[in-house]
Amino acid sequence: EFILRNGRIVKVATTKAQRKLFFNLRSQKKRLAWLNNDEVHRVAESLGVEPREVREMESRLSGQDMAFDPAAEADDDSAFQSPAHYLEDHRYDPAVQLEDADWSDNSTSNLHEALQGLDDRSRDILYQRWLAEEKATLHELADKYSVSAERIRQLEKNAMNKVKALITV
Structure with a gap:
């Protein structure tokens, strides 16, 4: 025992x-x-x-127990085989966290700038169709703007293309 x-x-x-x-x-x-x-x-x-x-x-x-860390005299090839190398947790790496936060902030600010470059109707259509909690249908927006649902779809597509172009610049 x-x-x-x-x-x-x-x-x-x-x-x-x-x-x-x-x-x-x-x-x-x-x-x-x-x-x-x-x-x-x-x-x-x-x-x-x-x-x-x-x-x-x-x-x-x-089977043999394996050391978590590589031996001090281990060469580069055997060091990669130690569990410390392949079980490393990158979630709490400060560099990765900073990079992720910076990317998120940059993406958000680029999106807001791109949306500001649209006219009011296009911005509202994108907001209602993609960003609102309760998404609006094409027909609801068509009734609101007194146009056809197809026209709302065209406006949405054009607005998306403009936002993509502004974000990628």
Whole structure:
């Protein structure tokens, strides 16, 4: 029990069946190398478990704990294999946070400037169709401006093209 709890960073066996399998495999591993297919099926049958569970426990027994940080003497190639490299969390990197905030602020200000470059009707149509909490339909806007729904669609398309052109400049 002590070996199971303290032998590794990650527990090897947690359920009663896994502990039974662990101790039986461990005693057999003293005299065997890797189990062949027949031995796996024999062990699985004698313990009443699936062969894949025997293979999984065998790999757990032979596995090594890996250091989170690369060794001090590690070269660049092996340093990339350490978990510290590929499990790095970039969400809290101040440079990334500043870049994201700056991009968001810049995009928002560009959008507001582009919308200010439109006439009142086009700006209202874009606001009602895309930015309002309750989006207006083409027919609602057509009734408001006393034009056809097709004309509202054309005005919306033209306004979107103008906004795109102003933002990309």
